[in-house]
Amino acid sequence: MNEDSHHQAEEVRAAREKILAAAARLFAERGYESTSLAEVARAAKVSKALIFWHFDNKQQLYLSALKKNLEPYHIDREELTGLDAPHQIARLIDSFYEFVNDNVYSVRFFMTLMLRGELPSEESAASTGSTSLQRVNELYRAFRQSFAEIITVGQQQAVFNPSLDPEREAALILVTLVGVLAQQFMLGESPDCSKALIDHYKLVLFQRLRCS
């Protein structure tokens, strides 16, 4: 690949990426149905027709935008090494909360999506559509599993109450975190308000988990 073709390829990507970025933002903000391709074109500063050159149709653009929104989703287990069980719990709670507030738009987006199965059509589910939601789902369960594992380890190290069921407790932790998040988004509360709730919850949780 020479300089020219490379440069050309970059140019191609630039337009495609501009469309994708605009679409990702607009779909996340306003949803699939109420976002027109004319708006996406305007936001990306390209013509409507160009969208159809880069993407087969609206659905495919939507699915590509979904993937783009999903990119930053992952669990960073590295940052937990070297911490004791209680601090691992605290760290995992914090990183959940931080992640959510770093990705408000797309988190809100996926929440809406999951709330009703808002997918552009049924065929897309068969192809690539539901895969994105599946990934969110997996991530959620991975998070829960992490909590359960930390609790188990904590019990083995005799810092957590051995009579607790780690899976049950992990499920309850996730439910609370999701609740804080949902409340922040739905009641339009400030992140500060959620932060205070989370901090209080951490205290409550540790009182429950620790050996008594």
Next chain:
Amino acid sequence: MNEDSHHQAEEVRAAREKILAAAARLFAERGYESTSLAEVARAAKVSKALIFWHFDNKQQLYLSALKKNLEPYHIDREELTGLDAPHQIARLIDSFYEFVNDNVYSVRFFMTLMLRGELPSEESAASTGSTSLQRVNELYRAFRQSFAEIITVGQQQAVFNPSLDPEREAALILVTLVGVLAQQFMLGESPDCSKALIDHYKLVLFQRLRCS
């Protein structure tokens, strides 16, 4: 008012109500944008034009449907009388859960609505649109307030730990309930799964609230 005019009035209401019922269901199921008046007309078994005779436009129909969905929303404080504080808490949790599962469609509907400020336009917010969401909001706070009051009474009766802040605890209870609900809706879990979580949570909560 004679028999005839009464009967006529009933007939009028029948059509209007049929439209309203169909609209309430369809808007709740599929949202504002992706529900066409043609579908509403078909579901209500009337002509499209009749919708415009009864309602000024799509937005106004939507707002009227919102109100209809809101009707069953209220707190029944009567059913708490005669119970002690712990049972009042348990009863309030149960009635929250029961209410949600009796009104899945509209609860899901309002959750989506609150998640993004999905209102048909901005003018509607100024007129009557946001009032519906405001009412949901008030109801939510009323529920939280009820929990706080019960906790306070429980503390006065020396059945609940006096060192707890009732407001804080009530906030955490609501967050958890919302979390269970959000999880059920978003992860598509069965009501049974939520029921189990709620039951477990009640145990956890009572361990925390009671005098130690």
Next chain:
DNA sequence: GTCTATATACAGATAGAC
């Protein structure tokens, strides 16, 4: 009040020049 028929606007998608 309820209908059929129609006006008007805008959506997604295509054709073809450059």
Next chain:
DNA sequence: GTCTATCTGTATATAGAC
């Protein structure tokens, strides 16, 4: 690759008969 111009379907909304 990117554009302008255009096709086609469908949405909201209206007109007017009954």
